[in-house]
Amino acid sequence: MLDIKFLGKVKIEYDGIDITDKFGAKTKALLSLLILNKAKSLNREKIISYLWPDSTEDSGKFNLRFNLWQLGNIIGLDEKGNKFLHTGRSHCKINENYNYICDIVDIKTFSSKENISIEKLEELRKKFDGEFLEGFYFKNCDDFNENIILERSCFEEQKIKILLKLVSLYEIENNFEKCSEILKELINIEPYDEEIALRMLEIYEKNGKRRLAILFYDDFKKKFMTFLGISPSEELEKKYFDLKSKDISKEKIENKIVNINKIELLLETHCIGEIKYYWISNFLDKIIEKININDYLIENEIKDLGYININLFTDGLINPPDIRIINILLKLLEKLTVEYNLIVKVIQIEKIDYISKIFLEEIQRKNFISFLKEKEHIIN
Incomplete structure (x- = not known):
C-alpha cells in the first residue's frame, strides 16, 4: 500500500517502507500536482511551465520524462497489480484504479454537511501535521509557488471546518472540555474570528465556567481592538454583558460554593x-x-x-x-x-x-x- 503525506514534512511509504529520500524536491512537487489533479489528465506542457519554466523546450521535456519515470519505477504495483501512473504523449495522470492513501485527498473530500463520526473527524484532525509542502519553494517557479500558497489556504479552511464540526458533535455529547480544547486550537488559527470567540463564550457558559468566559472575552477584546482598531460585534458584546449581568445574589452563592470546592x-x-x-x-x-x-x-x-x-x-x-x-x-x-x-x-x-x-x-x-x-x- 502506498501512503503519502504532504502536510508538514513530506513522507512517502510503500508497503511500510519509507521511500521519501528516493525522490528529489521536484519529483515530490510533481507528485503533489498529480494528486491535487487526480481526477483529470494534466497537460505535459502545463506541468513543465510550473516546475521548469526557465528550461529550454527539450530540457523541460526531458526533466518531466525523467521524473515521471522515477515515480513509475520506484512506486510499485498495488495489491491488484495496477500501475501508479498513466502516461501519454501529451498528458499524464494517476491511475484512478490504483489503491493508495494520501492525507490531502482525505481532507479535500471532507464535507461539513456529511454525516461523519467523531472518530473519523479526529483521524482527519491528526493529519494536520503542518503546512502543505512545508519548506518547499522553487526559484523562478512563481506559478507553482503561488499554487502552494493557495493550497495552504484551502487546507486551513478545511481544518477550520473539521474542527467546528468536532465542536458541534462534542457539544451534543456534553463534552465541553473537548469543545474548549478545540476552540482554543481554532483561536490559534483565527485569533480575531468573532464567531469562534462567541462559540467559546457559549461553551464556557454551558460548562459552568462563566468567570473563565469573561476573562477570555476581556483578553480577546484587547487583542481585537489592538489589531483591528474596532470593537467586537454587537452580538459578541451582548453575550459578554449577559454573562456579566447574572443575578448578583446567585453569583455570590456560586462564588461561595466555588471557593469551598x-x-x-x-x-x-x-x-x-x-x-x-x-x-x-x-x-x-x-x-x-x-x-x-x-x-x-x-x-x-x-x-x-x-x-x-x-x-x-x-x-x-x-x-x-x-x-x-x-x-x-x-x-x-x-x-x-x-x-x-x-x-x-x-x-x-x-x-x-x-x-x-x-x-x-x-x-x-x-x-x-x-x-x-x-x-x-x-x-x-
Whole structure:
C-alpha cells in the first residue's frame, strides 16, 4: 500500500517502507500536482511551465520524462497489480484504479454537511501535521509557488471546518472540555474570528465556567481592538454583558460554593541566585507538574514561555520581551485562581533574581495566591 503525506514534512511509504529520500524536491512537487489533479489528465506542457519554466523546450521535456519515470519505477504495483501512473504523449495522470492513501485527498473530500463520526473527524484532525509542502519553494517557479500558497489556504479552511464540526458533535455529547480544547486550537488559527470567540463564550457558559468566559472575552477584546482598531460585534458584546449581568445574589452563592470546592495546591519553590527568570521558571515547573496549562493558554503564549522553561520547549524558540512573559504568567494565574487555591512556599527568597522579584511583587499585589510563611522565609 502506498501512503503519502504532504502536510508538514513530506513522507512517502510503500508497503511500510519509507521511500521519501528516493525522490528529489521536484519529483515530490510533481507528485503533489498529480494528486491535487487526480481526477483529470494534466497537460505535459502545463506541468513543465510550473516546475521548469526557465528550461529550454527539450530540457523541460526531458526533466518531466525523467521524473515521471522515477515515480513509475520506484512506486510499485498495488495489491491488484495496477500501475501508479498513466502516461501519454501529451498528458499524464494517476491511475484512478490504483489503491493508495494520501492525507490531502482525505481532507479535500471532507464535507461539513456529511454525516461523519467523531472518530473519523479526529483521524482527519491528526493529519494536520503542518503546512502543505512545508519548506518547499522553487526559484523562478512563481506559478507553482503561488499554487502552494493557495493550497495552504484551502487546507486551513478545511481544518477550520473539521474542527467546528468536532465542536458541534462534542457539544451534543456534553463534552465541553473537548469543545474548549478545540476552540482554543481554532483561536490559534483565527485569533480575531468573532464567531469562534462567541462559540467559546457559549461553551464556557454551558460548562459552568462563566468567570473563565469573561476573562477570555476581556483578553480577546484587547487583542481585537489592538489589531483591528474596532470593537467586537454587537452580538459578541451582548453575550459578554449577559454573562456579566447574572443575578448578583446567585453569583455570590456560586462564588461561595466555588471557593469551598477549589482544589488546594501547595507549590514548594526555591531560589538559587541572580540567574534571570530562575524562580519564575521553577514556579512554572511546579504548576505544570500538576496542571495542564494548555487548557488556559493558547499555543503562541506557551511557545513564549518555552523560552524560560525547558519543559515547554517547542520548535522555533524565540526571545520574547520580559513584559510579555510576565503578562502571560499573570494571565495564567488569573485563570488558575478561578479553580485552584494556590499556596506557594519560597525557599531562600533572599536569593531571588531581579525579574522574578518584580513578578513576585505583582502577584502579591494582585492577591492571586497565598504564601506559606516560615520562620526564616517569611513573605509579607
